Amino acid sequence: MSLAFGTRKGAGATTPAAPATQHLLRRKRRRETARTLAFLSPWLIGVSVFFVYPLVSTAYFSLTQYNGFGAPAFNGLKNWDYVLDELPTFWQGLRNTLWLVLVMVTLRVAFGLGIGLLITKVKTGAGFFRTVFYLPYLAPPVAATVAFAFLLNPGTGPLNHLLGELGLPQPGWFADPDWSKPALTLLAMWGIGDLMVIFMASLLDVPQEQYEAAELDGAGPFQRFRYVTLPNISPIIMFAVVTGVIQTMQYYTQAIVAGKVASGIAGNSGQQFEPGYPQGSTWTLPQMVYNLGFQRFDYGAACVVALVLFAISMAVTSILLRRRSGFMASDD
Amino acid sequence: MHPTTSRRGRRTIAAVAGGAVLALFASACTGSSESGGSDDSASGKDVTITFWHGWSQDSEVKAINDTIAAFERAHPNIHVKPVGNVADDKVNQALRAGGDDAPDVVSSFTTNNVGMFCSTKAFVDLKPQLQKSGIDPARTFPAAMLDYTRFQGNQCSLPLLGDAYGLYYNKKAFAAAGIANPPKTFSEFADDAKKLTIADGDSYKQLGFMPLYHGYESTTEHFLGQYGATYFGADGKSNLATDPKVAAMLNWQKGLVDQLGGYARLDKYRATFGEEFSAKNPFQTGQVAMAIDGEWRTASLAENKPDFDWATAPFPVPDDQAASYGRGYQTGTIVGIASTSKKQAAAWEFVKFLTTDTDAVVDFANAIHNVPSTFDALSSPKLVSDPSFKTFLDVAKNPNSGTTPASVNGGGYIVSLQNLGYDIESGKQTDVQAGLAATAKQIDTDIAQAK
Numbered sequence: 001m002s003l004a005f006g007t008r009k010g011a012g013a014t015t016p017a018a019p020a021t022q023h024l025l026r027r028k029r030r031r032e033t034a035r036t037l038a039f040l041s042p043w044l045i046g047v048s049v050f051f052v053y054p055l056v057s058t059a060y061f062s063l064t065q066y067n068g069f070g071a072p073a074f075n076g077l078k079n080w081d082y083v084l085d086e087l088p089t090f091w092q093g094l095r096n097t098l099w100l101v102l103v104m105v106t107l108r109v110a111f112g113l114g115i116g117l118l119i120t121k122v123k124t125g126a127g128f129f130r131t132v133f134y135l136p137y138l139a140p141p142v143a144a145t146v147a148f149a150f151l152l153n154p155g156t157g158p159l160n161h162l163l164g165e166l167g168l169p170q171p172g173w174f175a176d177p178d179w180s181k182p183a184l185t186l187l188a189m190w191g192i193g194d195l196m197v198i199f200m201a202s203l204l205d206v207p208q209e210q211y212e213a214a215e216l217d218g219a220g221p222f223q224r225f226r227y228v229t230l231p232n233i234s235p236i237i238m239f240a241v242v243t244g245v246i247q248t249m250q251y252y253t254q255a256i257v258a259g260k261v262a263s264g265i266a267g268n269s270g271q272q273f274e275p276g277y278p279q280g281s282t283w284t285l286p287q288m289v290y291n292l293g294f295q296r297f298d299y300g301a302a303c304v305v306a307l308v309l310f311a312i313s314m315a316v317t318s319i320l321l322r323r324r325s326g327f328m329a330s331d332d
Numbered sequence: 333m334h335p336t337t338s339r340r341g342r343r344t345i346a347a348v349a350g351g352a353v354l355a356l357f358a359s360a361c362t363g364s365s366e367s368g369g370s371d372d373s374a375s376g377k378d379v380t381i382t383f384w385h386g387w388s389q390d391s392e393v394k395a396i397n398d399t400i401a402a403f404e405r406a407h408p409n410i411h412v413k414p415v416g417n418v419a420d421d422k423v424n425q426a427l428r429a430g431g432d433d434a435p436d437v438v439s440s441f442t443t444n445n446v447g448m449f450c451s452t453k454a455f456v457d458l459k460p461q462l463q464k465s466g467i468d469p470a471r472t473f474p475a476a477m478l479d480y481t482r483f484q485g486n487q488c489s490l491p492l493l494g495d496a497y498g499l500y501y502n503k504k505a506f507a508a509a510g511i512a513n514p515p516k517t518f519s520e521f522a523d524d525a526k527k528l529t530i531a532d533g534d535s536y537k538q539l540g541f542m543p544l545y546h547g548y549e550s551t552t553e554h555f556l557g558q559y560g561a562t563y564f565g566a567d568g569k570s571n572l573a574t575d576p577k578v579a580a581m582l583n584w585q586k587g588l589v590d591q592l593g594g595y596a597r598l599d600k601y602r603a604t605f606g607e608e609f610s611a612k613n614p615f616q617t618g619q620v621a622m623a624i625d626g627e628w629r630t631a632s633l634a635e636n637k638p639d640f641d642w643a644t645a646p647f648p649v650p651d652d653q654a655a656s657y658g659r660g661y662q663t664g665t666i667v668g669i670a671s672t673s674k675k676q677a678a679a680w681e682f683v684k685f686l687t688t689d690t691d692a693v694v695d696f697a698n699a700i701h702n703v704p705s706t707f708d709a710l711s712s713p714k715l716v717s718d719p720s721f722k723t724f725l726d727v728a729k730n731p732n733s734g735t736t737p738a739s740v741n742g743g744g745y746i747v748s749l750q751n752l753g754y755d756i757e758s759g760k761q762t763d764v765q766a767g768l769a770a771t772a773k774q775i776d777t778d779i780a781q782a783k
Binding site for chain 2: 264
């Protein structure tokens with residue numbers, strides 16, 4: 001190939017062979033590198049501008065005292081000390097966030113898969129059920145949360161009214177620190193449409209002959225699910241878990257809207273809103289980033305929380321993906 | 333050529349990296365200038381200033397536009413471009429970013445941010461301008477209003493209309509319970525609240541008063557206004573644990589909660605309340621017979637016309653401070669000049685007019701039913717007032733009326749105190765003094781972090 005290159009250029013015939021070939025090889029390699037970089041450049045620019053630069057700045061600002069005015073002043077690990085040692089709300093926010101990750105992601109995946117399984121089995125009216133379960137996903141998060149706050153209102157909400165009629169206990173939902181996170185989880189499960197569609201597609205992709213073979217071997221419905229369905233859709237489950245973990249680590253809108261509506265400080269009266277109502281039970285780390293950064297203008301401390309969130313997301317995701325690749329290898 | 337390309341390549345990378353670092357610092361270094369620019373408005377040259385404010389309802393926007401029109405008539409060469417419905421978050425961002433679209437004059441509903449505006453020099457100190465214009469702030473503005481517009485001697489904003497808090501009471505319910513006059517002390521208040529409470533199973537047909545800190549305007553800072561408590565000592569440290577008035581207030585509120593049915597029952601009843609700023613407000617629907625609220629409620633009550641007679645009075649005071657009856661909590665809108673503004677002279681003319689021109693203040697107060705923010709305007713014969721509104725004018729004039737002081741980290745300390753209040757009323761924290769000590773420590777830590 002180098003010969004062809006040289007011949008085309010008409011260089012190989014007149015100069016000594018070895019140095020000329022080396023020179024051409026180098027030239028070719030450089031060109032290839034340039035071409036590769038040119039093709040990669042949109043991605044490189046994107047990653048540098050939207051990922052590397054913000055990450056580096058966040059790390060830098062986490063070491064400074066900076067309120068947006070003047071220049072940031074380097075203050076070492078003071079912000080880290082403050083957030084990790086002197087801010088009890090940080091640990092409360094971390095506990096809530098991890099609670100939501102664990103419970104919400106597990107239930108969402110289980111529920112989404114369950115609904116997907118049921119709907120793929122339905123013979124008549126599948127379209128109707130698909131629509132019914134998908135529709136809530138289209139509701140904007142704020143509207144959905146306000147509607148749930150209304151439905152779950154402990155004093156006037158229809159759900160508690162119904163529970164009362166049935167003689168069942170009536171929880172305080174968004175107004176009770178023990179029930180506020182389960183109420184948010186209910187809301188998340190109501191908007192399960194996205195996961196349901198993904199699971200349905202993957203369930204329909206499971207080769208029918210594997211089911212037939214399993215049936216011939218005498219496998220019951222549970223065994224067919226365990227040994228045929230599950231291995232086939234496990235990449236999709238992993239996808240749902242990983243994206244679910246990342247989404248829940250960023251959980252913000254629903255928690256803040258539910259807190260505001262339930263606490264009664266929804267109007268703009270200049271009152272200070274207490275995030276995490278009631279009693280800090282819906283206080284999550286993303287709310288803390290907003291509160292520290294854009295309400296208290298302590299960018300340094302906000303960057304610390306953002307970095308902690310980033311580190312946890314990265315760690316959880318890489319552990320999950322590593323486990324997944326091990327699982328795949330043993331499968332093969 | 334090839335080595336050059338390679339060098340150029342390296343140079344490109346270096347330039348991109350350098351650019352990124354530069355951008356990092358540049359974005360961090362958009363500071364504010366101390367003095368700001370001047371303009372030629374005094375010599376009659378045409379100048380246009382941008383004014384950001386938060387008013388959004390049609391009637392409010394019309395009122396502020398009328399005030400602007402009056403200013404432009406008096407200053408034909410200064411033009412004001414108003415931008416309405418601006419929330420505080422956006423104001424804070426714009427003041428940090430500067431630039432051509434940034435405002436020259438800014439008003440804000442949240443007095444809590446004044447400490448930040450002053451200490452970061454986002455707003456210019458108006459003292460030299462006040463002096464030059466011969467305005468003595470202490471003789472012009474009520475003391476509490478001056479308190480929430482300055483921080484550590486820096487008068488970086490001025491009051492533009494105020495809000496005062498008082499007691500609203502349902503005269504029909506009072507008559508039914510055989511109460512002749514509104515309560516003046518907390519013990520009278522507790523008696524009346526009990527008499528006015530009509531139970532309905534484990535809920536209420538009518539509640540005398542909703543004492544919970546989520547009961548709309550019944551907040552820790554509004555109650556503390558009746559005690560005249562101090563939030564910070566001379567050393568700038570939190571006073572919450574050392575000023576016995578704070579513990580007294582928290583204990584008084586908790587006592588009221590227990591007396592009126594307990595936290596769980598009250599909280600469940602509170603959930604049946606409609607939105608605060610609507611006709612479904614619990615006082616307007618008769619769900620509560622007494623409420624602590626601001627002067628703006630007189631306008632919505634007049635508009636929504638509940639099926640009972642109502643009246644206002646100053647909110648009661650602690651028994652051991654009976655002589656201070658008539659006081660109340662105060663807050664309001666503030667207005668300042670951005671230090672990034674290049675048109676400071678014109679901006680000052682506008683701010684001076686908005687805040688000190690008696691007719692302008694009175695007209696605006698009449699239009700949006702707020703309390704005027706100067707002594708002259710408070711006693712102006714042009715002020716439209718009835719007995720229910722007059723209560724709030726008197727609270728605003730009362731020298732014992734108080735406010736929440738500006739702090740370097742905004743309203744952070746108020747939120748900390750609120751959170752303690754929630755823990756105490758719900759029974760999560762039973763040792764008030766220990767709770768106050770921990771809260772004061774947290775407030776000091778947070779303020780040290782913000783410095």
